[in-house]
Amino acid sequence: MEVSTSKELQAFGETSIEKIIEELREECEIEKHLPGGGYLHMSDELPYLVIYRNEDEDIEKGMDRATVRLILSEASFLIIGNKDFEGYQRLMFCLSEAMSSKFKSFLIIEVFAGDPESRKFKIKGPAGKLSTTIKVLQEQLDDVDSGYRALQLGETEVQDTLQRQPEGKKPLLDLPQLKDSGCLLLGVEVPPVYRSKEGEDYPVFFRSFKDDFVVALHKTIFHFIRIQTSSGVKSYRALGQKHLQEKVKEIDRQLAEIETSYEFLWLVSPANIRHIKDTFFETNYEQVLNYHYRLLPFDPDVLKRRLYNLKLEDVDDPALSYIFREKREELDLQISMLSERGSDSFFYNSMMLFGKISNDLQREAETILKEVNEKEDQDFKSIMKAEDFKILANREFDYFREQDKNFSSKVHVREDVNILMVSRGELYLPSDYKLNANETHALIQHEIGTHVLTYYNGQQQPLKLLSIGLTDYDTLQEGLAVLSEYLVGGLTANRMRTLAGRVVAASARMHGADFQEIFRLLNKDYNFTPQRAFNITSRIMQGGGFTKDISYLKGLVQLKKHLEEGGELAPLLSGKFALEHMPIINELKERRVLTPVKLTPRYLKSEETRKKLGKIREGIPLSQLINA
Known part of the structure; x- marks a missing residue:
């Protein structure tokens, strides 16, 4: 199936959101440029969405170019632009509702960088209600930590909270919306160890860190999909994009x-x-x-x-x-x-x-x-x-x-x-x-x-x-x-x-x-x-x-x-x-x-x-x- 593309939408009217969802159903995989420099890449076959938000007025200066790359290889991801945040909220609610109707449940994970001094991952979510998914994410992120002992990263911290967004930001969806749409929302704060305190990236280290983080994310998402949804995904390895980028x-x-x-x-x-x-x-x-x-x-x-x-x-x-x-x-x-x-x-x-x-x-x-x-x-x-x-x-x-x-x-x-x-x-x-x-x-x-x-x-x-x-x-x-x-x-x-x-x-x-x-x-x-x-x-x-x-x-x-070990020819x-x-x-x-x-x-x-x-x-x- 060919990937559908379009020019940037000027605003999130109800008609435009309905059109996005209809196109997703018809095309199975879509790419959309959205208001304020936003971008949606989504697969109709995978009940999850990984999100990075950028609400700064200057999209070029505001974009954390390293952190956003942690999600760019996902088959389903959304970059929130700096215009019409309420429209993005409506879009996320409608997408969650549509995908939950198809798969029984839907997962949203927002990824954002922590304080420059931070040395630990932090998971924000309902730890008491969905402890297995959060526990898997915690274990996977601890595995990432263990690969970088020289950095002295602390154990992943789990925060059982309704505030799953970055400090000082509006929530993506409130609790009634999450319940109505059948969606689980998690926030993942990433320690920005891949850049200096002055904000300069370490490209070689970042590549390794990113690859390990993506695997941790995919294993967690697959666990949620297998337990909580009716999707037929058979392995965490199937969660990458199926259409090659240009x-x-x-x-x-x-x-x-x-x-x-x-x-x-x-x-x-x-x-x-x-x-x-x-x-x-x-x-x-x-x-x-x-x-x-x-x-x-x-x-x-x-x-x-x-x-x-x-x-x-x-x-x-x-x-x-x-x-x-x-x-x-x-x-x-x-x-x-x-x-x-x-x-x-x-x-x-x-x-x-x-x-x-x-x-x-x-x-x-x-x-x-x-x-x-x-x-x-x-x-x-x-x-x-x-x-x-x-x-x-x-x-x-x-x-x-x-x-x-x-x-x-x-x-x-x-x-x-x-x-x-x-x-x-x-x-x-x-x-x-x-x-x-x-x-x-x-x-x-x-x-x-x-x-x-x-x-x-x-x-x-x-x-x-x-x-x-x-x-x-x-x-x-x-x-x-x-x-x-x-x-x-x-x-x-x-x-x-x-x-x-x-x-x-x-x-x-x-x-x-x-x-x-x-x-x-x-x-x-x-x-x-x-x-x-x-x-x-x-x-x-x-x-x-x-x-x-x-x-x-x-x-x-x-x-x-x-062949002796059971491999196929x-x-x-x-x-x-x-x-x-x-x-x-x-x-x-x-x-x-x-x-x-x-x-x-x-x-x-x-x-x-x-x-x-x-x-x-x-x-x-x-x-x-x-x-x-």
């Missing part, structure tokens, strides 16, 4: 544009890989030519300036603010890496970007290499070439088009590509690509059933970053892709060894090993063929040390644990994100910001997949997946 859309668009202004993997890959390989083998594994990289299509300084000109501080939605800030840090690292290719700085930033290798991951890799033996390559008759792979890939694209006619993607066979990869939903493969038929079936699901599919599913969402990828999305993406190989029966011994070998190679690079040392480690100590040892080593040594390849086994380990295919983003993804789904997915992979519908997922949930070791 400033949010703009920041999302610009972050996506910055990332798509360059091809990260393409620019990290050497353009002369064939020459490097030929020379290395011709010199009996001794000579390693310098990597030559493609020219940067951008000025790093200019791109970083654009990145940090984005006003992320204006995003009040805690979930979106978090993923935007994460993404900006990741893009900053990527841009730095591209300008530092071939240097030690590239490698150090790579470790920051993709993470270090945990002891558990190292042990898992070594166990696989110890327990899984290298298999001889199959004879040439079972080998498929690039054009054969292209035919199978196009068949999979046709399967996606059966689910959504708007799906479109292409296969590109190129001589200047050294690895099979997906970029922005398009499939690229080397012209001399060769692999056996079983591996082809597995890689179809790896590249198309995972990477292309999640790109397209993410594209259908209002957040562009879900197709481009939230921070650290690679780990889950590659874990899903490798899992798909197992589910379709194509996870071979050599493939599993390759994933483990990448971890061992990255670990060696982290300990200072060079190209020849890593190659010999894989070839002599772990019995990789020279061909496979070179492929693993050359990828790890891109840029000076590119540790993205640890994501495959790392992601599989994380995904296995997720299908929701992970709705876009490109990390496992740690699932609470945010679930929140955005509950708020109906995100829509149902368009595409599901072929393998999810098979009985064989169900059985194999069952084995994983039961704890089968990774080294046995190739035999299961």
Whole structure:
């Protein structure tokens, strides 16, 4: 449903209030500019309203810009302007009456800042009559307090009083109006610890404080809704706005544009890989030519300036603010890496970007290499070439088009590509690509059933970053892709060894090993063929040390644990994100910001997949997946 907007109302006549309520019923969610700089954002599906009042003559000077931001991410909030307060009172009474008729009860919470010296939250309300809701609010605000012990905040104070408004202000509604409209009114005085005594805000601290306060408010509101109303809200996470604000859309668009202004993997890959390989083998594994990289299509300084000109501080939605800030840090690292290719700085930033290798991951890799033996390559008759792979890939694209006619993607066979990869939903493969038929079936699901599919599913969402990828999305993406190989029966011994070998190679690079040392480690100590040892080593040594390849086994380990703990697989295919983003993804789904997915992979519908997922949930070791 589209959000309705209008120009500022000049006055609150009875007709205009009736029109607001009628429009709310018809549109489900409305936005209204109101007299004196007021503003209403309300959902017809949520029986609550959070209020901030500004009655000062000078709306710009009078607005407490930090405190008002505590409520701006709410699905239902009202900012009271500096004109016609009686009209606002009539509006609140009528809204309360209408919503109580629909949901049996209605909640209004007024939020305001306390005295500059205040160091405690204060709750004003009928503590004796509705003690459970107030108790929950008290507990939640005490939790906020506990997170800032250095400030020595006092315990939340509950005042059982009829005066629930700020000191010296008129009440929003009097007691008879509250009874007649079926409304509970609470006042929440917030200690303004997010600014100095002189009124100067602490922006970094305020962001954290605001996010914690919003969660406390939502948990309290959900408790009231669940106990006192007939609303079907199922979680406190559903209480945020379901329509993205324009400033949010703009920041999302610009972050996506910055990332798509360059091809990260393409620019990290050497353009002369064939020459490097030929020379290395011709010199009996001794000579390693310098990597030559493609020219940067951008000025790093200019791109970083654009990145940090984005006003992320204006995003009040805690979930979106978090993923935007994460993404900006990741893009900053990527841009730095591209300008530092071939240097030690590239490698150090790579470790920051993709993470270090945990002891558990190292042990898992070594166990696989110890327990899984290298298999001889199959004879040439079972080998498929690039054009054969292209035919199978196009068949999979046709399967996606059966689910959504708007799906479109292409296969590109190129001589200047050294690895099979997906970029922005398009499939690229080397012209001399060769692999056996079983591996082809597995890689179809790896590249198309995972990477292309999640790109397209993410594209259908209002957040562009879900197709481009939230921070650290690679780990889950590659874990899903490798899992798909197992589910379709194509996870071979050599493939599993390759994933483990990448971890061992990255670990060696982290300990200072060079190209020849890593190659010999894989070839002599772990019995990789020279061909496979070179492929693993050359990828790890891109840029000076590119540790993205640890994501495959790392992601599989994380995904296995997720499934063992009862997690589902299908929701992970709705876009490109990390496992740690699932609470945010679930929140955005509950708020109906995100829509149902368009595409599901072929393998999810098979009985064989169900059985194999069952084995994983039961704890089968990774080294046995190739035999299961």
